[in-house]
Amino acid sequence: MKRRDFLKTSIVASAAVMGTSSVLSANETHQPNDRRKVSNMAFPEKRPLITYSDRPPLLESPRSTFARGITENDEFFVRWHLPDIPTHIDLDKFSIKINGMVKKELEVTVAELKNDFEQVEVTAVVQCGGNSRSAFTPTPGGVQWGSGAMGCAKWKGVRLSDLLERAGLQKGAHWIGFNGEEKAAYYKTPNFVRELELSELDDHVIVAYEMNGEDLPYLNGFPLRLIIPGYYSDSWVKMLSNITVTDKYKSLFFMDKAYRVPDNETEGETPDHLVKKTKPITHMNVKSVIGYPENGMKIYHNSHIVVRGVAFDGGHGIDKVYVSVDGGKSWDRAELKRENGRYAYTEFRYTYKPTKYGKLQFMAKAVNYLGDEQPFAKDIPWNRGGYKYNGIDEVTVEVI
Amino acid sequence: MKKIILIASLLTGSLFAQVKGDIEVPYISYQIKMGKGFDSVQANCLMCHSFGYILNQGPQSKLFWDKKIDKMVEEFKAPITKEDHKIIAEYLFKHYGNGKLK
Known part of the structure; x- marks a missing residue:
């Protein structure tokens, strides 16, 4: 490997660690970082999760958790603000x-x-x-x-x-x-x-x-x-x-x-x-995330794939979820499963049979009962705290 | 009466109870870059948060890191001296900067 190539590689590698990519155009909102893997260290009562900090603990749930309407306790994300958390609570005294x-x-x-x-x-x-x-x-x-x-x-x-x-x-x-x-x-x-x-x-x-x-x-x-x-x-x-x-x-x-x-x-x-x-920030805006498939997965040509994900908002309830396989030009209704009320995840499911080889991108867009719908990521304006992102989710797989 | 109390406590108990005793949050040794000013970073920042908290802010401007330290001092009352403030800001910008002053 030439020195210049080596430098290039190491820059790309460090960009991944820092959570940015150099190919993104300036000041345009894009898909959130989906390249992080769960760590090899489990925290108490948790499976290994994407780990940002041990003190205070900051743990993120992997994408696979969005394929189900209820998140398991041991996969549930963790976010504390201050370093000192009681590690024992005596219920007789609390x-x-x-x-x-x-x-x-x-x-x-x-x-x-x-x-x-x-x-x-x-x-x-x-x-x-x-x-x-x-x-x-x-x-x-x-x-x-x-x-x-x-x-x-x-x-x-x-x-x-x-x-x-x-x-x-x-x-x-x-x-x-x-x-x-x-x-x-x-x-x-x-x-x-x-x-x-x-x-x-x-x-x-x-x-x-x-x-x-x-x-x-x-x-x-x-x-x-x-x-x-x-x-x-x-x-x-x-x-x-x-x-x-x-x-x-x-x-x-x-x-x-x-x-x-x-x-x-x-x-x-x-x-x-x-x-x-x-x-x-108060009420949550309308959002959906695909739980399956995940970016980079390989899918067989002509097989049936069931896309699964979850959608929610601040309590008005999810009316529709749409899926697109052509970059958002046309949208198809996904099936919904509303089991747990208007504050819960509404599960969605969409079956698709890939007939072309190569890259295939799924997009998911939720609409709530007020008619609010998710915008494309690029249409979401920046804010200094990086709050309330709710862009249309994208997952790209390869059909082989 | 005894029986009723027993049933009541069964009904209110969770299916699975909490762990016994205390929990221990693991320590993670983050790969942080060594260099001029690191001692000040270690002495001041680690009191309240892990290096992970620094690494996962993304690459930032000199002004950002300066303001971050201001926030630690003004809002969170961290006793960081003016001298250390300068040293830490320079270290963070050098190793975790985006090349922009602001």
Whole structure:
């Protein structure tokens, strides 16, 4: 190998590590990075996943998980903000505290949650606001997620509204802050506290202790986690231990600076002209991802392939999913399986018989009941945080 | 009465319970580039996060890395001295930069 060739190869290799590619045209949003492989190291209660960091743990689910409507607990993505996560929780001692502008302060153990309140279940997608961030150019700061910072589980717990009712809200109560047990290395670092307006919290919001019929895995927030169906996961506080009701909004780093997008119609901006007014990311937009086949797979000529994937939005529900095999010129309806309600993954399935040899590209596009449909990746404007990517998904296979 | 309590606890118990005892999050040794300023990176950054967090930001501009360190100091209250700030920014831009100043 000539030296120049060697240099070229090593540049390509390091680009793959860094999550970018030199062939992409400038400032155009593209498909998220799909080249990362699961690591050879498993984290507690997890299978090996795509691993970005051990402290705090950042783990991504592989594409194969999008072939099913429910994501297994041991394949579910993991995202923490602060380095110090309790590695042991004694359920006899753990309790969730409800305080602030309440008539009666409460301390509720997990056993009391299970026994003294109505038990409810909701199946809901949880997705990081920065999921698919690697699709944006120039590279926004933050973890360069592929498509796998999301999953869908059946959550069981009690309604937040029932807990608040038990405590009783004082007159003037307006905001509610949620804090979990993750801790920073420095005492002065702000806690990962989320604040929501009481009016945002409907009966679908629950404090969950169970995920797909099992206790929550530690890395997904054992023993209690806030579930806000339809919302991005930044407010789904893990290891939830404190709920504080207030009348005024408290200025918080994780609310005021992180997880925000431009407050304009397209939610877009350019690196040279950052938009001043921003808003929290809140509700998820419509999105679908193909789970099978995967990029680079080989498929036999004239065989029947069943394309599978999942689609979801912020709770309006998925009306249609379309698949294209001609680069988006024509679209065909996929079959849908809606089993778990409007906050869950809707599974889609599309059978296709490849009659030509060579490269074959599948595209998937979801439309929700409002008529919102996924845009092509290239039509998604950039934003500094790399949030809310929902481009039409593409998978290219080879017909042999 | 005893029987009723037993049934109640069976009903509320999960199908599979949580692991016994404590968990241990594995340590990953990231391949980070050696060079001038690495000692400052190790001393300051590793307190709060792994090298993986740095490597997975993607290649970034000098301004980006400068602002990132500002954020660590101003928002996250990391005690990074002005001197170390400069050294770390230069190290990050040299090894994990995109060649652009801003």
